[in-house]
Amino acid sequence: MGERGSHRFWVYFSPGCIVWLLSECIHSVSLLHSSRQSCPLVSPVVELNVGGELYTTTVSTLRKVPGSKLAEMFSSSTKACLDAEGRFFIDRPGTYFGPVLDYLRSEQLPTQHIPEVYREAQFYEIKPLVKLLEDTPQIFGEQVARKQFLLRVPAYSENLELMVRLARAEAVAARSSTVLVCVVRTEEDAAQCAEALRVFDFEKKSVVKFGPWKAAPQVKDLLDCVKMDIAAQGYQVYYEHYSERTLRAKYFNYFYTFLFIWW
Numbered sequence: 001m002g003e004r005g006s007h008r009f010w011v012y013f014s015p016g017c018i019v020w021l022l023s024e025c026i027h028s029v030s031l032l033h034s035s036r037q038s039c040p041l042v043s044p045v046v047e048l049n050v051g052g053e054l055y056t057t058t059v060s061t062l063r064k065v066p067g068s069k070l071a072e073m074f075s076s077s078t079k080a081c082l083d084a085e086g087r088f089f090i091d092r093p094g095t096y097f098g099p100v101l102d103y104l105r106s107e108q109l110p111t112q113h114i115p116e117v118y119r120e121a122q123f124y125e126i127k128p129l130v131k132l133l134e135d136t137p138q139i140f141g142e143q144v145a146r147k148q149f150l151l152r153v154p155a156y157s158e159n160l161e162l163m164v165r166l167a168r169a170e171a172v173a174a175r176s177s178t179v180l181v182c183v184v185r186t187e188e189d190a191a192q193c194a195e196a197l198r199v200f201d202f203e204k205k206s207v208v209k210f211g212p213w214k215a216a217p218q219v220k221d222l223l224d225c226v227k228m229d230i231a232a233q234g235y236q237v238y239y240e241h242y243s244e245r246t247l248r249a250k251y252f253n254y255f256y257t258f259l260f261i262w263w
Helices: 015-038 069-073 099-105 113-123 128-136 137-150 154-167 188-203 219-231
Strands: 002-004 007-009 043-048 053-058 089-091 176-183 207-210 234-241 253-263
Touching: 002 043, 015 113, 053 099, 069 176, 069 253, 099 113, 128 137, 137 219, 154 176, 154 207, 154 219, 154 253, 176 219, 188 207, 219 234, 219 253
Parallel strands: 043 089, 176 207
Antiparallel strands: 002 007, 043 053, 176 253, 234 253
């Protein structure tokens, strides 16, 4: 029914027209429902549970760096992982997420726990923060100076693993273990030590050999790196010159004993 001026009139629909209108309404409702399911609404303010640490922030902050893993976590197409209280859950160290969040909020750089924050920035793929942290003395020294040197030392990582295996094999009912190490910086040093290595091999004594390498750091620098990287695994370790009297004096600067303390 409709009105025109002071007169009323009726509008009639055929049964076929009514059926068509109903089908269009049902189709529109179905599309709306499907759209809501595929693109769930995310509140602009979110609570996060990062490894047990709780944070409150906004979706726009989390999406501040497009293409990052963190932005992807809070995109509409990603299925969220929630804790028992309904907070977004991220299974990462929560302590170091705070500095990452501070950078996203105000571009504030961390002043503490730089290596740990750097690792988290790499995980979340916050590339601008990663680049800034790589310019800090701590990360620059580790990534550019020390690690680049160790990449020039043949089989460095494999030798560390061998040292730990040898030390653990001697640890049964012992307070400490010793591992004999030979360090040669140049090819000439390697040739000089060849005879002593043959003697140790004949005596069935294990020797872990480092070098030679083509880089500026000296033998002591390599020894300090070995100690640092083994200690980083949780071991208490020291090194000193190999003091066996049967070793000739000319080999003194090439052989060292690493002492692992167990208790």
